[in-house]
Amino acid sequence: MSNQIHIAAQYLAAASISFLPKKEDDSHTNLGFNKEKGYLETWPLNDRGCKITFDYLNFSLHWVANNTVRLSILLDKKTHREVLNWLESLTTSLTIKKPYAYKLHYELPYDSISDDFVFKKPSNNVLRELLHNRILAQNVLEKTIKITSLESDIRIWPHHFDTGAFSSIKKSDLSIGLGLAIPDSTQDGYYFYISAYKGHDGVDTSSFDSLSLGEWKNKDFKGAVLPISDIDEEKGITFFKEAISTYKN
Template identity: 50%
Template sequence: MDTLVQVHLASQYLATAGKSFLEPKADDSHTNLGFFTNDSALRTWDLDEMGTFLAFQYDNFALKWVAKNKADVFTLKGKSHDQIVEWISKMALTSKLNKPYTYNLHYDLPYSIGDDFKFESPKPEELQRLLHLRTRSQNALKSFLQKESLESDIRIWPHHFDTGAFSVLNDGSGKSIGLGLAIPDSLVDEHYFYIGGYHEHGSIDTSAFKTLTHGEWKNDGFKGGILRASDASESKAVLFFQEALSFYN
């Protein structure tokens, strides 16, 4: 099984933990995830006032439950869906969370977990490649936002599995931008950086924009700029975001 598919599926346990234990938000942000470069992990929001959280660790392909500064690690290799649900439910009960854990997705993924599903052992080099992409995108977005004096959380949305940020421009125009790193899809056949502008809830047309130095403009379906991750170092991704932003100002 493709390593990206396995990591995406593993992230759904974190998303459903957020859905199970946190108050729902209209934009679904209670289910999104943070990426922490210091421990190479995806992480839920805190699930209670004590700072309990569930994480996915890239390095050892495992889930980690942290409560009261104690960590329990559950390796995913060879584990079935039922075994994982049982473990998370046990951790939640031990941590005295006020609701039960339920694995219940409210969106469709391009792949599913069947009754006979078990996680395989992904290739270490593939896990490291995906980890590097998340790290590069996290650092590039953080750097761009700081350079442009823009504010946004940087979160991973479990449905499309993109690392994303969203910010209202501070020039008084009422425009906003969404940007980040997307996984391969119908638009691009590999990971890619993206940025799009919005005004009055509509996407801003890019057909009249000048050619980008790095990346290219799209205007069919998705309206915005894209840059293939294979063509982008962290610094080039920042330059791509900055140049694209200049067209929206």
């Protein structure tokens, strides 16, 4: 059911692609996470700071202006075409000069969405769990970045749908990426990940000492992973601190 959320997030990414200046690193498409409200949100889309957001618990999209919800659409039982009609009408009425276009320049890990695709709201328990995962990731990354003196924004990338941060390591030629990944070929469930790079090459982990939490990988993915099942903030921070310390040494 997490695919339903991933699909919904693409409406936000498409808005950013439609209305914001393109950046070479694609960062104009990434999303923020408002942990107080439980929203995914775009960058501001106009000079009035308006955003399109996805509300986890209500399974809906909002148009937000001045931090206030102005218009909403509940996604349950709506078709892809109905959601697009709402977005196209909304952005036209707000006199945004460019039209809203659902055109993604990356592939997603599921079949393309047709006009007659119908959203089905996940159970409240599933929505709460998915929201909990994002809040946990946000809190762990915020505290890890502060404790380890890294410098990075924390954003959600709509392609892989990870909550991620990226930073160089001071007094080193390494950079690291860390965050929360959704289930994929590496892990069956949500998991924390961290990897280091020298230039564009992943750092070999085969000689690293074992971690007290999580494990090192050194095949397609070179880095460390920790499934988040039964993991709290303290354990998440410990995992990242140990891995970062290993890279620094």
